[in-house]
Amino acid sequence: MHRFEYFAPESLDEAITLLKEHGDGVKLLAGGTDLLVQMKEAGLHPAAVVSLHALTELRGLEFDEADGLHVGAATDMATIEAFAVVRERFAALADGAGVLGSVQTRNMATLGGNIANAAPSADTAPPLVVLDAIAEIAGPDGSRRLPVGEIFAGPGTSTLAPDEILVGFHLPTPPARTGSVYQRHTPRKIMDIAVVGVAVQLTLATDADTIREARICLGAVAPTVIRAREAEEALTDHEASDELFAQAAEMAQAAASPISDVRGSAEFRRYLAGVMTKRCLGIALERAKGA
Amino acid sequence: MAEKRTVRYTINGRSHEAYIEPNRTLLEVLRDELRLTGAKEGCGTGDCGACSVIVNGKVVTSCLMLAPQADGAELITIEGLAHGGELHPLQQTFIEKGAVQCGFCIPGMILAGKALLDSNPKPNEHEIRQAIAGNLCRCTGYTKIVEAIAAATGGVA
Numbered sequence A: 001m002h003r004f005e006y007f008a009p010e011s012l013d014e015a016i017t018l019l020k021e022h023g024d025g026v027k028l029l030a031g032g033t034d035l036l037v038q039m040k041e042a043g044l045h046p047a048a049v050v051s052l053h054a055l056t057e058l059r060g061l062e063f064d065e066a067d068g069l070h071v072g073a074a075t076d077m078a079t080i081e082a083f084a085v086v087r088e089r090f091a092a093l094a095d096g097a098g099v100l101g102s103v104q105t106r107n108m109a110t111l112g113g114n115i116a117n118a119a120p121s122a123d124t125a126p127p128l129v130v131l132d133a134i135a136e137i138a139g140p141d142g143s144r145r146l147p148v149g150e151i152f153a154g155p156g157t158s159t160l161a162p163d164e165i166l167v168g169f170h171l172p173t174p175p176a177r178t179g180s181v182y183q184r185h186t187p188r189k190i191m192d193i194a195v196v197g198v199a200v201q202l203t204l205a206t207d208a209d210t211i212r213e214a215r216i217c218l219g220a221v222a223p224t225v226i227r228a229r230e231a232e233e234a235l236t237d238h239e240a241s242d243e244l245f246a247q248a249a250e251m252a253q254a255a256a257s258p259i260s261d262v263r264g265s266a267e268f269r270r271y272l273a274g275v276m277t278k279r280c281l282g283i284a285l286e287r288a289k290g291a
Numbered sequence B: 001m002a003e004k005r006t007v008r009y010t011i012n013g014r015s016h017e018a019y020i021e022p023n024r025t026l027l028e029v030l031r032d033e034l035r036l037t038g039a040k041e042g043c044g045t046g047d048c049g050a051c052s053v054i055v056n057g058k059v060v061t062s063c064l065m066l067a068p069q070a071d072g073a074e075l076i077t078i079e080g081l082a083h084g085g086e087l088h089p090l091q092q093t094f095i096e097k098g099a100v101q102c103g104f105c106i107p108g109m110i111l112a113g114k115a116l117l118d119s120n121p122k123p124n125e126h127e128i129r130q131a132i133a134g135n136l137c138r139c140t141g142y143t144k145i146v147e148a149i150a151a152a153t154g155g156v157a
Helices: A012-025 A035-041 A077-082 A084-089 A091-099 A103-108 A111-116 A125-130 A229-235 A242-255 A266-290 B026-033 B089-096 B106-119 B125-131 B143-152
Strands: A005-007 A026-029 A048-051 A061-064 A068-072 A134-139 A142-147 A152-154 A165-171 A178-185 A196-204 A211-219 B005-011 B014-020 B052-055 B058-061 B074-076
Touching: A012 A026, A012 A048, A012 A134, A012 A165, A026 A035, A061 A084, A068 A084, A068 A111, A077 A084, A077 A091, A077 A103, A077 A111, A084 A091, A091 A125, A091 A178, A091 A196, A103 B058, A103 B106, A111 A125, A111 A165, A125 A178, A125 A196, A125 A211, A178 A266, A196 A266, A211 A229, A211 A242, A211 A266, A229 A242, A242 A266, B014 B026, B026 B052, B052 B106, B058 B106, B089 B106, B089 B143, B106 B125, B106 B143, B125 B143
Parallel strands: A005 A048, A026 A048, B005 B074
Antiparallel strands: A061 A068, A068 A165, A134 A142, A134 A165, A178 A196, A196 A211, B005 B014, B052 B058, B052 B074
């Protein structure tokens, strides 16, 4: 790797000041599983690297029934996947964190890094969007909150300013009878990047299988992750059935605008978006009934 | 701040330090400065797992960790598994099951196996295969490696 200045600030303010001082040539380092690959192989040569590893306040999860779930941005995927409340109540996030990379990757990669890198195929992005996550972002003028879906601007580009840092994510407690899921298609079972990723969250009426709220988010089929809003509206206030799910899946498929690349053609991706949406609706329904 | 600095690790229970520039990876410092050459560089991009070591109880790819990021950490490398001439159970079963051919992937493979058994002493075959999913072997076809890890638990995969 090329030489760079290295900083490991011990406070968030210090980190933001370093980002401000070093301008465009600075890169934030969290888990390193994307950044170091880019620095070794993709010609990225930052003049300075600011590591977040000394900022322990950016790590860890907290859950409170009234306040919901807070996940620190520098929390690693393995810790997230292992957190019992995430598995039980925020299953789509456990699915995404649990399928990313390998054991080694999941021990290093962080939730904030996966989001800030803004890959359309990021395995935790569709889950956070359907779980209604709000990102907390710190910058020189204080902190701001933004729905996770609004962080993504295009493939690999985000709406975060260069001197801003993702601090954490807030996920509201899902209502009763709510279930969520994330699934992806990859040619290899593991250590691969999603060809298509789909996250779904369904909330059912208390005494029937009528869908009160539906959220569908598609990954790797557009320049950013996208909501399939037409499909969500078609599901809302209707009774869950195979026919309804097939209709919604067709609408989700129509919402996809994928590219062709080495992982799959646009046509294949669009088709998969439909198949996987239908499959995920079925899983979310079962999970909602059990919740 | 690009200048050299001292990093300190506890590796296999012993204190080590190295005086390095911050653009060195943990793997480079282990191999080139501390002469612990059990961890290997295969791909250098976190895909093959040959550089796996255990840092603060978690198995990681040391090729994707900057040396200063691990400053102060406790490490376990393949060199720390045998004690007083007695092999670790995983090392023993890898030999007994014929799980080693060229051997390049084996230090990482055994540490991935150890990380699994430390948290899940009785894994099933699916769990074993998941645990070594980040460790590529181009010789064995994995079957004997999976058998060796299962045998170290006293079970059969």
